Amino acid sequence: MDKPIRILQVIGVMNRGGAETMIMNLYRNIDRTKVQFDFVVHTNEVGSFDEEIKALGGRIYHCPRYVIKNHIGYKKWWKKFLSEHSQDYIAVHGHIGSTASIYLSISNSYGLYTIAHSHNASGISTLKDVVYKLLSYNTRNVAKCFFACSQLAGIKRYGRQIVCNNKIFFVLNNAIDTEKYICNDCIKNKKDKELCIDESQIVLGHVGRFDHQKNHQFIIDVFYEYKKHVPSAVLILVGDGDLKNEILEKTNKMNIDDSVIFTGVRSDIPELLNAFDLFIMPSFYEGLPVSVIEAQASGLKCLLSDTITKEVDITGSVEFMSIEKSPKEWAEKIVSMLPYERKNTQQKIIDAGYDIKSTAEWLTDFYLKISENK
Structure with a gap:
């Protein structure tokens, strides 16, 4: 392999939250001679991890934050971005659930392997939860593969049918050093x-x-x-x-x-x-x-x-x-x-399977298999 394959990670902003910390734990420990990460963030802010990402060889792109009324503009941004950059990537790994059905669907049209990743097991208790569920529901019909930090987080986000029966689903442990x-x-x-x-x-x-x-x-x-x-x-x-x-x-x-x-x-x-x-x-x-x-x-x-x-x-x-x-x-x-x-x-x-070295090794192999099968 002359150069590493690149995976596009889609997230809100790379600050020190739970999902972001997990992604950075993986990024620090994957074999970066074989796999590299780039990031699309939904903000113009500088994130806490941005400098480290750049030092590790990653690139950061800034996407507009989705607010429903900019639905058409949001889709246009993704189409333009992927028309220019899709050839750089093997897969799009989506950590933002609310708009995953949009950006993963567009990524499918460019022949990229699409992964939806659930980091929460939220129910419906507020109007915000209702809107999130409505926006994210179709992701189960769009993504080619589904990750979750727990079995429960997978069921809550994608439904029992996908987690337990007929889709490619993995629990990716929130591993640490x-x-x-x-x-x-x-x-x-x-x-x-x-x-x-x-x-x-x-x-x-x-x-x-x-x-x-x-x-x-x-x-x-x-x-x-x-x-x-x-x-x-x-x-x-x-x-x-x-x-x-x-x-x-x-x-x-x-x-x-x-x-x-x-x-x-x-x-x-x-x-x-x-x-x-x-x-x-x-x-x-x-x-x-x-x-x-x-x-x-x-x-x-x-x-x-x-x-x-x-x-x-x-x-x-x-x-x-x-x-x-x-x-x-x-x-x-x-x-x-x-x-x-x-x-x-x-x-x-x-x-229990929560050591970052073994999890990063598994993920490296997973991404490489995607590349081999393209």
């Missing part, structure tokens, strides 16, 4: 000092963008109740998003703002997890959150909402609870889970 996440007392002490945390304080933590899905309001309510049991406790919230100011205001009104640390978007997640004592995620829905895999790889116990697939528990250290239960009951559950002896779980993560 397990070596980076091994719990380490020295790193913990360093992070505690950096965050002004005393080693005697209990630290609850969450990693995720500030939006409705992640249910930060509930996290704050649970923490407020937990502090009645452990007044010196600290909560660390890692991430950014539209609802961050709302949560800041809430902590201030509840007089717990001096106990809640907002770190913003961070690149040192493995080190930050060392500072946590328990990971909490009461989301309304998820696919299979990579942050929970990372937390388990760091030896943490996790308390999640029971809307999240049980597939995520790969170490036996995850417990599930209904968000219909009160914050007081969640706080009491946390009390019952702490303290515990934190252990090295690396081998469990590897055995």
Whole structure:
């Protein structure tokens, strides 16, 4: 092979979200002498990973964000782009679900292999969910292959018929570099000092963008109740998003703002997890959150909402609870889970198929087989 084949990854913006982190984990670990990634992003913003993508040999193209009223213009952009670049690619790997039926259909017309990838297992609870379902539904009739981060995420997005019966479907694990996440007392002490945390304080933590899905309001309510049991406790919230100011205001009104640390978007997640004592995620829905895999790889116990697939528990250290239960009951559950002896779980993560090296090797082979069959 004189040069690597190129795969076009279609995403919103390459910031430090769950799907984006997963894609970058794969990109760093695939054999880039054989397979290269380029990206179409639905924004003119510069993403957190853009410079690294370019350093790894990837190219970034900026597509207009779809807002229904620009339907014709959106299709024109894709037709023009692929008329100029389709010969560069073997496949289009679509991570944006709402418009996948549009750009994957156009990609089919240019003879490209099309992959739809589901990263969430959302239901229908808001008008936004309804619109998403309507827009994305036809993807099941367009894509040639279907990926999902979990069986549940596949069923929710594509339907049971496709996942279980008559289509090419794969669960692609949200794998991580397990070596980076091994719990380490020295790193913990360093992070505690950096965050002004005393080693005697209990630290609850969450990693995720500030939006409705992640249910930060509930996290704050649970923490407020937990502090009645452990007044010196600290909560660390890692991430950014539209609802961050709302949560800041809430902590201030509840007089717990001096106990809640907002770190913003961070690149040192493995080190930050060392500072946590328990990971909490009461989301309304998820696919299979990579942050929970990372937390388990760091030896943490996790308390999640029971809307999240049980597939995520790969170490036996995850417990599930209904968000219909009160914050007081969640706080009491946390009390019952702490303290515990934190252990090295690396081998469990590897055995469960969540080590990035083996996943990247599988994906490299998958893309190469597509190339061979064209």
